[in-house]
Amino acid sequence: MNIARINPGSFRIVKTLLVVIILTINLSIHAQVIGSWNFTNTISGIAGSFNTVSSADFSPAVPTRAFNGGTEYYGHDGWPTGGIDASYFLSFTLSPNAGYALNILSMNLRMRHSNTGSSGGSGPTQFTLRSNLDGYTANIATGSLTGSYSNFIITPGPAYNNLPTPVTFRIYGHNAVMYSGGNNRLVFDNIQVDAIGLILPVKLLSFKAITDHNNVVLEFTLNDLAAMSHLAVERSADNRIFHVIASEQETSYQSTKLYSYTDHLISGALDRAFYRLRVGSPGGKFLYSDIVKVKITNTKKTLTVIYSRGGLNLRGLLPGSSQVWIYSCSGALVFTSRLPDESFTHTLSNLPSLTKGIYYLKVSGKNGVQTSSFLSE
Structure with a gap:
């Protein structure tokens, strides 16, 4: 392994198997669907393996909601003829399981307005997508609706990667038109949300420091560590300001590994030290381990x-x-x-x-x- 050393020391790697989970970091492995709603006589959704989803339903302000032919779902009446009315929308929520994070890549909204009435149908001619991340204030996407179904492929962007908490999306219908014999309806055929990858938790199974004669030996065990993850050992003299003393980038996926680093400097320079481990994902996110304190006994601090x-x-x-x-x-x-x-x-x-x-x-x-x-x- 290529190791950047700040002071003399060495990393050693030993395979082992432990079962105590202390630290979780979210890393992506491959693409998958994490939420879908087909509205086949149900507003319930189908979740991914590591998340849950809510029902996809219209807001209480929409007077009527119903299935049409058991294959599509609509909200009838109330859609504003002008801009967005914050009370009229369809919403759905995706929630990561404990220890996981949402990593949303794209979503496909298959929707239209009513095709009843003259002049190509009635209902909202525009939609806007927003989310709870900013209190439903910024537009993620907007689009034009007709009486025929369209697939709107939307990429929310980096703000929707590595989300450890639920995210709720709202689809607002607005700028409605009404023609003779028409119905003011917003109609959905399908919603699908894709993730960048299967989100696995990196687990820090153990992290300990042992005094060995005039050295301090740090040992830590990780599993489910993705390729290109970055590890850094940090040390502090006062438990406030930490400095990197050794770092390592893992070049391949590791199911379980025991790492060992020996700090040769400490026993001759301090009477105590604090250590922590920083683990970073390939996407730039990182978390810290608990801090481990070591008392150095082989010194005489009378100077x-x-x-x-x-x-x-x-x-x-x-x-x-x-x-x-x-x-x-x-x-x-x-x-x-x-x-x-x-x-x-x-x-x-x-x-x-x-x-x-x-x-x-x-x-x-x-x-x-x-x-x-x-x-x-």
Whole structure:
């Protein structure tokens, strides 16, 4: 595997099988129908494998709704002769199952107005599609209606991808015309909604951190991981600001894998650390794992550090301290220097220019390791 490492460490992969679900991310595999309504003597819909659908029905303001010949469904009377009246519509809802998300690609609305009466029929001559995502304010699509059926293929756009909550669509009929002998009707033959893919949940089965001598070993198990998913291990010293210390892009689908990363820096730079895992889908969505805290016990933090533009003053050095290292938050080594023998205090005056942020310091020698941190402002 190709791994981008921020500080020394390594990913190892071991196949395993676990059953505890902690984290869910939605990824697409292949196209499918996630909702259809054929109005064959029913307004109930047919859902996909990982979602549910409501009935498709007219709003209460429409006075009459009925089936015609058992193959089509209409709403009769009330359709406005002018623009949209928010009380007159047909609506339907799609809801993802727990742990899944809707990933809507397109929908096909097969509809018309009444073909009764003179001059080609009566009823709404225009329709508008809106949804609850913005409170039914923006037009997703509009179209012209006649007395003959038309298939309106609509692509809602990126706003309708990766939706973890239900979405309701409303189809408004408006600009109705009435001719002699005609009926003011909006008529539906079929509605179908397609998804970009079968939406599977990526599961983080476990995530743990183990101290191993002077290292911290992080192990996490994932299953149903799609190709091109992105994994990143992040670390923090204060449980607030996290930095990526290693990342990985999975090149093929993985049913179940155990990943292991060893953080060699921490034991010499901190007395505690917080870790989390970020998992991103190929579509750019991502979620975080729970945070794991690790206490580092193999350090002696008795060192006082005072930083100023004139240098870095070290006080309370252990006898025999011989080398100092300074690391950035991301784990990059920014400075190292030898220390004079048997010195209890020392000022580092030849530091490079440090950008704003927290830095970690490690001092080692024959009597052990000391650590501290300081802020460059």
